[in-house]
Amino acid sequence: MRTSVVVMLGLMAVGCSRDAEKPPPPPKLFATEPSEPRRGATPDPTPVFTHLTVKARGAITELERTPEGWRLVSPVEAKADPYAVEALVQQLTSAKFKATVNASPSDADLKKYGLKSPAFTVTAKAYLPDANGEGAEDPSRQRTVTLAGGDENPFDGSVYVRREGEATVYAADGAVRYSLDKGPFELRAKEFLGPLDLASFQSIEVTAKDHAYVLTREADGKSWRMEKPEPTRANDSRLTDLLKAFAGHQALSFPQDTAATRKALGLDTPVVDARFVPASGEPIRVRLAQVTRDGAPVVHALREQGSRSTLAEVDSRALTTLDVGVQELKDRRVLSFPRDAVRRLEFFPGGKAAPVVVTRGEGNSEAWQVEGPGGGRALHFRVVKLLGRLEALKAAAFGEAKVKRWERYGISDASRGVVLRDADGRELARLWLGDAVPDTEDRLYARGSGPDLVEVSMGAVADLPTRAADLQEAPPEAADGGAPAP
Structure with a gap:
C-alpha cells in the first residue's frame, strides 16, 4: 500500500515537472500586454490602429486612419481599399502565431526562413482605448509592433514571422501572409471615378x-x-x-x-x-x-x-x-405634373361626348365629387388609383419628334384623353390617345407633356372612365332595403 502511494506521488511529481517545462502558448501577432503584467489587471481592450507602414512588393506604403476611413499617404495620397485594410487589421487584431519555430535562430537559420531579407514587414501603431473609447493621445496606451514575414513553409502553407526586438521565429497561418503582404496597388481603392452623386450636380x-x-x-x-x-x-x-x-x-x-x-x-x-x-x-x-x-x-x-x-x-x-x-x-414619363396640386380631372371619352369631370375641394373638403347630371360623391380610391396610373404612365417607345401633323396618328381635339387642372383651373397636364400603333399588339400613339409622339401600352390606359357611372359612388340604400334614400 505504502509502495503504491509513493509511486503515485512520483508520477504526479513527474507530471508537474513536465507541465512546468511546457512552453507558453504562442502569443498574438500584435502584443498589447506590458513587459511586466500588472497584478490583478483586466485584459487589455482591443487595440485601435491608427497608422500602418507596409513594406512589400518592392514598395513602402503608409496608411493613416481618418474620420472618413483609411487613406494612403505614401507613395500617393488616395483612399485605401477598405476590404484589404480591414483584412490586414483583422489579422493584427486577432491572429496568433501557430507555433514557435526557433527561439534562438542563427544568421544561417534566418536566411533559411527567409527572414534575413524579409519578403514583407508591417509596422503597426495603435492605442488601447479606455472605458470611454479614448486614449489616442495617451503615451501609456500607445503600442507599436513591427512584424517581418519570410518564406512559406511548403509543408502546411504557413509563413515564418518574427517581431522586431525579439529573436524568436514563429510560424503564422498562411492567411497572415495573404493579408499583410500587400503593395500600394492592393491597398489602394480601385474605385477612383466616384462617387458621382446626381443630387450634388448642377450640370453634366x-x-x-x-x-x-x-x-x-x-x-x-x-x-x-x-x-x-x-x-x-x-x-x-x-x-x-x-x-x-x-x-x-x-x-x-x-x-x-x-x-x-x-x-x-x-x-x-x-x-x-x-x-x-x-x-x-x-x-x-x-x-x-x-x-x-x-x-x-x-x-x-x-x-x-x-x-x-x-x-x-x-x-x-x-x-x-x-x-x-x-x-x-429622355424622361419616359408621359405626363409631368405636381400631383398634390391636381384639383380637377376631365376625362374625354372621345368624339363629341361630354367629358366626365371630377373635382376635389380644399381644406377639410377633400373628397372627390363627380360633376354634371347625376353627379355626387366619387369613388375616392378609384380616382386616386387613376391619378397614380397617370403619374406612372411611361412611354414604351418614342416616335416622331416635334410632330407637325398630329392627325396622322389619330390625335386631335376630339381624341380620347384626360386633362388635369389645379384649383384655379390652370392646365397642369394633358393626355391625348390616338390610333393603334401598326404592327404591335398592345400600343397606342399618344401625346403628353413632352413635344414627342410616344407609344403607350393599351393596358395602361384601358380603365380611363368614359361615363359618370364609372366613377360614381353607389347611393345609400334605404333602411328597409327598398328604394334609395332621397
Whole structure:
C-alpha cells in the first residue's frame, strides 16, 4: 500500500515537472500586454490602429486612419481599399502565431526562413482605448509592433514571422501572409471615378464617340432637363444608373501621371470627355482615351478635380458607359405634373361626348365629387388609383419628334384623353390617345407633356372612365332595403 502511494506521488511529481517545462502558448501577432503584467489587471481592450507602414512588393506604403476611413499617404495620397485594410487589421487584431519555430535562430537559420531579407514587414501603431473609447493621445496606451514575414513553409502553407526586438521565429497561418503582404496597388481603392452623386450636380456635359449632350438641373432643384442636342425633360432614374455604372469602373493599374504619359495615352485628344459641375466645390472632369498595346486596345481614364488628378487603366467598357443617345436620356414619363396640386380631372371619352369631370375641394373638403347630371360623391380610391396610373404612365417607345401633323396618328381635339387642372383651373397636364400603333399588339400613339409622339401600352390606359357611372359612388340604400334614400 505504502509502495503504491509513493509511486503515485512520483508520477504526479513527474507530471508537474513536465507541465512546468511546457512552453507558453504562442502569443498574438500584435502584443498589447506590458513587459511586466500588472497584478490583478483586466485584459487589455482591443487595440485601435491608427497608422500602418507596409513594406512589400518592392514598395513602402503608409496608411493613416481618418474620420472618413483609411487613406494612403505614401507613395500617393488616395483612399485605401477598405476590404484589404480591414483584412490586414483583422489579422493584427486577432491572429496568433501557430507555433514557435526557433527561439534562438542563427544568421544561417534566418536566411533559411527567409527572414534575413524579409519578403514583407508591417509596422503597426495603435492605442488601447479606455472605458470611454479614448486614449489616442495617451503615451501609456500607445503600442507599436513591427512584424517581418519570410518564406512559406511548403509543408502546411504557413509563413515564418518574427517581431522586431525579439529573436524568436514563429510560424503564422498562411492567411497572415495573404493579408499583410500587400503593395500600394492592393491597398489602394480601385474605385477612383466616384462617387458621382446626381443630387450634388448642377450640370453634366458629355462628349463621346457617338453622342454628345448637355444636361442641367431644373428650377425645382430635383428633376433634370436635356439642353442639347434636344431640349426636353431628362430621365432622372436613368441618369442615376448611368453615373453609378460609370463610377463603378475600377482601376486595373495606376500609371505614373505625367504630361508625357497623358500625351502618349491619347488623353490630349480623348474619346470621352465628361464634365460634372457640383452645386458647390470644384468641377470634376473625366477623360478617357484608347491606345493599342501588343495588338490589343487599352483604355485609360484621367479624373481631375482642382489640383487633384488620378490616372488609371480601366476596362474598355468604360468608353461606352456614358455614350448614350437622346432616346435613352429622355424622361419616359408621359405626363409631368405636381400631383398634390391636381384639383380637377376631365376625362374625354372621345368624339363629341361630354367629358366626365371630377373635382376635389380644399381644406377639410377633400373628397372627390363627380360633376354634371347625376353627379355626387366619387369613388375616392378609384380616382386616386387613376391619378397614380397617370403619374406612372411611361412611354414604351418614342416616335416622331416635334410632330407637325398630329392627325396622322389619330390625335386631335376630339381624341380620347384626360386633362388635369389645379384649383384655379390652370392646365397642369394633358393626355391625348390616338390610333393603334401598326404592327404591335398592345400600343397606342399618344401625346403628353413632352413635344414627342410616344407609344403607350393599351393596358395602361384601358380603365380611363368614359361615363359618370364609372366613377360614381353607389347611393345609400334605404333602411328597409327598398328604394334609395332621397
